[in-house]
Amino acid sequence: MVAWIGSRTVPLPAAIEHVAKLLAKSRCPVFSLDSDVHGCRSLIALAERVGATYDHVNGRDLAHEVALHTDIGGFFATATEVRRRADVIVIVGDIPAAHHDLLLSLAATKPDLSRAAGRRWFRINGKGGPALEGELRRRAKVVEVGAPDLPIDAVLGILRASLGGRRTPAALTDIDALLGALGKASFPVFVFSRPTDPASLAMLQGMLIDINRKQRASALFLPSDDDAWGMVLASTWMTGFPPRTGFSTGSPVYDPWLCDIDRMIAAKEADLYLWVSERDEARPPRRGGLPTIALVRSDRPFSGAAVTVRIGKAGLDHDGVVYSSRIGTLRAATATAPSDLPSVAAIAGELQHALQSEDMASC
Amino acid sequence: MLIRLAGGEVVDPANGLTGKRDVWIKDGFVVEKPVSKRADKTYDVSGCLIMAGAIDIHSHIGGGNVNTARLLLPEQHAAHLKRPLHTPLSNAGWSTFSTGCLYAQMGFTTVVEPAMSPSNALHTHMELADIPIIDKATLAILGNDDFLLSMIRDDASPAMIDDYVAWTVSRSRALGVKVINAGAAAAFKENVRNFAFDDVVPSYGVSSRRIVETLQASVGRLGIPHPLHVHANNLGIAGNAATAAETIQASAGQPLHLAHLQFYGYGTEGKRGFSSEAARLAELVNGNRDVTIDVGQVMFGQTVTISSDVTRQYAGMRTAHPKKSIIFDGDGNGGGIVPYRYRKDYYGSLQWAVGLELFLLIDDPWRVFFTTDHPNGAPFTAYPELFELLMSRDARNAKMAELDRSALELTTLGSISREYTLEEVAVMTRAAPARLLGLDDRGHLGPGAIADIAVYRKGQDIQKMFRDAALVFKDGDLVVRDGVVTHYRWGRALRLNPPPDKGMIKRMQAYHEERYGLSLDWFTFPDSAIARENPFAEVACRS
Numbered sequence: 001m002v003a004w005i006g007s008r009t010v011p012l013p014a015a016i017e018h019v020a021k022l023l024a025k026s027r028c029p030v031f032s033l034d035s036d037v038h039g040c041r042s043l044i045a046l047a048e049r050v051g052a053t054y055d056h057v058n059g060r061d062l063a064h065e066v067a068l069h070t071d072i073g074g075f076f077a078t079a080t081e082v083r084r085r086a087d088v089i090v091i092v093g094d095i096p097a098a099h100h101d102l103l104l105s106l107a108a109t110k111p112d113l114s115r116a117a118g119r120r121w122f123r124i125n126g127k128g129g130p131a132l133e134g135e136l137r138r139r140a141k142v143v144e145v146g147a148p149d150l151p152i153d154a155v156l157g158i159l160r161a162s163l164g165g166r167r168t169p170a171a172l173t174d175i176d177a178l179l180g181a182l183g184k185a186s187f188p189v190f191v192f193s194r195p196t197d198p199a200s201l202a203m204l205q206g207m208l209i210d211i212n213r214k215q216r217a218s219a220l221f222l223p224s225d226d227d228a229w230g231m232v233l234a235s236t237w238m239t240g241f242p243p244r245t246g247f248s249t250g251s252p253v254y255d256p257w258l259c260d261i262d263r264m265i266a267a268k269e270a271d272l273y274l275w276v277s278e279r280d281e282a283r284p285p286r287r288g289g290l291p292t293i294a295l296v297r298s299d300r301p302f303s304g305a306a307v308t309v310r311i312g313k314a315g316l317d318h319d320g321v322v323y324s325s326r327i328g329t330l331r332a333a334t335a336t337a338p339s340d341l342p343s344v345a346a347i348a349g350e351l352q353h354a355l356q357s358e359d360m361a362s363c
Numbered sequence: 364m365l366i367r368l369a370g371g372e373v374v375d376p377a378n379g380l381t382g383k384r385d386v387w388i389k390d391g392f393v394v395e396k397p398v399s400k401r402a403d404k405t406y407d408v409s410g411c412l413i414m415a416g417a418i419d420i421h422s423h424i425g426g427g428n429v430n431t432a433r434l435l436l437p438e439q440h441a442a443h444l445k446r447p448l449h450t451p452l453s454n455a456g457w458s459t460f461s462t463g464c465l466y467a468q469m470g471f472t473t474v475v476e477p478a479m480s481p482s483n484a485l486h487t488h489m490e491l492a493d494i495p496i497i498d499k500a501t502l503a504i505l506g507n508d509d510f511l512l513s514m515i516r517d518d519a520s521p522a523m524i525d526d527y528v529a530w531t532v533s534r535s536r537a538l539g540v541k542v543i544n545a546g547a548a549a550a551f552k553e554n555v556r557n558f559a560f561d562d563v564v565p566s567y568g569v570s571s572r573r574i575v576e577t578l579q580a581s582v583g584r585l586g587i588p589h590p591l592h593v594h595a596n597n598l599g600i601a602g603n604a605a606t607a608a609e610t611i612q613a614s615a616g617q618p619l620h621l622a623h624l625q626f627y628g629y630g631t632e633g634k635r636g637f638s639s640e641a642a643r644l645a646e647l648v649n650g651n652r653d654v655t656i657d658v659g660q661v662m663f664g665q666t667v668t669i670s671s672d673v674t675r676q677y678a679g680m681r682t683a684h685p686k687k688s689i690i691f692d693g694d695g696n697g698g699g700i701v702p703y704r705y706r707k708d709y710y711g712s713l714q715w716a717v718g719l720e721l722f723l724l725i726d727d728p729w730r731v732f733f734t735t736d737h738p739n740g741a742p743f744t745a746y747p748e749l750f751e752l753l754m755s756r757d758a759r760n761a762k763m764a765e766l767d768r769s770a771l772e773l774t775t776l777g778s779i780s781r782e783y784t785l786e787e788v789a790v791m792t793r794a795a796p797a798r799l800l801g802l803d804d805r806g807h808l809g810p811g812a813i814a815d816i817a818v819y820r821k822g823q824d825i826q827k828m829f830r831d832a833a834l835v836f837k838d839g840d841l842v843v844r845d846g847v848v849t850h851y852r853w854g855r856a857l858r859l860n861p862p863p864d865k866g867m868i869k870r871m872q873a874y875h876e877e878r879y880g881l882s883l884d885w886f887t888f889p890d891s892a893i894a895r896e897n898p899f900a901e902v903a904c905r906s
Contacts, residue, residue, distance in 0.1 A: 037489065038894050069434045069435055070434060070435065072687060073435055073688050073689045073700070074690075075689075075691075076689065076690070076691050076692070077691070077693070078482075078692070078694055080694040081552075081694045083878075083879060083880070084509075105880055112878065113509060113552075186553065187552060212677070215554055216551070216553070218690075218692050232434070233430055236434050237429075237430050237458065237489075237490045237493060238459060238460065238493060239458050239460075240437070240457035240458040241433075242437070319891065319892070321489065321892055321894075326881065327482070327879075327881070327885055327886065329427065329482060329483045329485070330485045330486045330489065331485065331886075332884075332889060334884075345894070
């Protein structure tokens with residue numbers, strides 16, 4: 001069983017035909033996506049075909065990460081280079097659990113392209129920041145630098161001012177140890193992720209500009225979600241723009257506010273919702289009254305959905321291509337348990353084909 | 364299907380066949396005029412020029428740095444779409460889709476992305492696979508990577524070097540090898556900010572010159588058709604013509620290609636200490652038949668500079684317009700994205716003139732190649748304007764009247780009367796690139812050539828003629844009519860496939876596991892990962 005119209009089990013071609021009809025009829029479809037690069041490519045092409053607006057399923061988090069690149073820029077390094085060269089690693093704020101293995105692997109190695117015998121670890125934290133995960137703290141002997149009553153952007157501001165020899169309004173714990181380590185370092189790297197605070201990012205990159213005037217330093221950006229970052233890359237090369245892009249005018253238009261799908265749904269601009277996720281048991285949010293098409297990894301129909309299609313997962317059911325923070329680029333993901341479940345790209349291809357028939361019918 | 368292009372004026376210098384004649388196409392190839400057979404389809408192209416599809420040997424159209432530039436500058440893309448026609452960048456697109464369409468509309472059918480980091484090969488090829496219509500190719504960057512620098516430091520045998528170069532070219536599906544400011548990105552990671560041809564990378568004790576010579580020799584021994592593609596040291600710096608001269612002299616009787624020579628054509632004369640040395644460089648190139656160059660012409664307006672020369676890009680951050688940029692330290696390569704506006708001030712005027720001097724003072728159109736180093740000197744959509752500047756002295760004089768006179772006085776441009784002929788344009792953009800890249804199947808209109816054909820409507824307006832091709836065929840398919848794409852198809856990426864040495868594969872497996880803690884699978888990919896039918900076409904190495 002891979003497809004349902006409402007709660008009725010149907011053959012996949014029947015579900016495809018029904019979805020194509022809904023897409024052809026829609027005046028303002030919106031897509032929330034979470035797939036591998038090929039899945040996203042195929043759905044972005046579909047969005048262009050039907051004039052849809054698209055975003056990632058976790059578009060709000062992703063929008064902050066995209067803004068770092070569109071608004072600020074900065075210094076970046078790959079994890080592979082960090083592993084081989086970084087003699088000081090400074091973790092900024094919280095790092096998602098998905099990247100803890102990477103950090104632990106860095107903690108277990110010494111930089112072979114550095115004259116330093118090992119690496120020193122620090123962590124910058126501010127008010128309300130969660131404690132660092134125990135194993136990493138233990139293994140890397142991480143020194144915490146911060147102030148419990150200051151937000152992290154203020155902490156970074158104080159650190160930046162201190163590095164520049166300027167007076168600061170407050171003191172940070174163990175800042176002298178960090179300043180000393182940075183002063184001696186050949187290639188310090190600041191590791192950051194989950195940027196909820198644009199001011200912190202601006203301050204961090206401003207600090208890197210300051211440091212690089214006299215010595216080298218860089219930053220390792222770990223996206224909150226590697227698959228989401230893969231979607232950013234594919235969207236950017238296909239349309240010229242990151243997600244929160246729409247084809248309502250026929251050409252791609254990037255506007256983080258206008259193309260915010262949650263906003264579009266709340267404002268009742270959208271009249272059809274395509275929600276796609278390859279994650280186990282992930283379900284679309286309930287959007288009362290809005291016809292929803294769910295492409296999900298589930299053996300049951302999504303309650304309230306007009307159509308549900310069970311999909312395979314790239315790297316598990318079928319081969320795919322994903323972004324990997326471990327190497328800082330795309331990698332081929334070979335199926336580890338090949339199955340007959342359809343890939344997102346295959347379904348999108350079928351929909352393209354079915355839409356051709358719809359176009360002909362409407363003529 | 365048998366197609367006949369009837370009544371056109373053929374410009375085919377590779378075969379010495381320029382003049383009025385029909386061109387016949389069958390099953391995607393140019394064929395002799397068939398005996399007693401009628402064409403299934405005839406196009407009346409009287410009043411038109413017929414040339415082979417154009418080939419761009421150096422245009423940054425895809426890969427990590429290009430995509431990062433798109434991400435950094437969404438507002439620039441909006442400007443591309445919405446600005447009025449006939450303004451700079453008015454129709455330069457950013458996406459893979461628009462790249463293929465815009466190139467095809469001008470009659471270009473093959474484009475080389477000249478700076479693929481091998482570690483980023485999958486991403487690069489996925490982008491290129493999404494560029495419609497045209498064929499693509501890549502040059503793999505070597506010369507800042509730890510493995511090669513360590514081998515040179517340790518005096519590895521030429522055979523060992525060759526095995527590594529062949530493995531890199533093969534696994535990254537490249538058509539050739541490029542070296543970018545050899546050793547400088549590695550040195551920059553060690554806080555070296557200036558890096559000349561005889562400077563050494565601190566941790567390896569290996570000079571830039573030695574890296575270039577090592578790779579140049581290896582490319583020759585492996586029979587890679589395209590000579591080593593060299594982005595030299597000291598790009599953009601006043602007085603760097605001396606660096607270019609050193610590099611030309613270092614070719615030492617072996618083929619060498621110098622990329623975007625315009626950016627190395629600067630002396631230190633004048634009040635501002637920034638002058639043209641183009642005439643001197645042109646003389647050097649004219650006197651050294653082993654050397655080919657592409658120009659990297661500057662045109663005016665907003666663009667973005669994209670380069671793996673991270674040392675240069677870091678220095679350029681202070682001139683970023685708008686004020687944002689990205690500096691990247693990757694494994695083996697660096698990179699920098701710095702947006703820039705070329706103004707008609709002293710510096711912009713001089714750079715513009717230096718490029719044209721090189722075009723016009725290098726005698727042999729087989730050894731000077733038509734590029735703007737897209738998008739570094741200008742977006743490739745400026746090509747029609749550049750054709751006009753090369754083919755019309757009047758157009759050059761009119762443009763010069765808009766520019767900084769004191770800059771132009773430090774150049775020879777005003778005294779040059781040469782105008783490129785159509786035959787020379789066809790050599791520079793068709794026949795010569797095909798020969799340089801080892802692509803025997805294109806760049807000409809002889810029997811057996813793939814039917815990549817551009818038909819231009821002759822007229823006084825050179826820009827219009829080259830901007831909107833009357834007809835363009837790709838592999839015999841009509842893809843453009845009157846400057847408008849009429850048929851979409853997917854091209855292929857042209858690649859070499861030298862057989863990798865088994866011992867080198869084992870070494871690379873051990874290297875990646877030891878140094879990165881990851882198996883080699885993480886850094887390689889099967890053709891199927893591109894998810895297109897026949898994404899690659901193999902080109903043979905020379906025996």
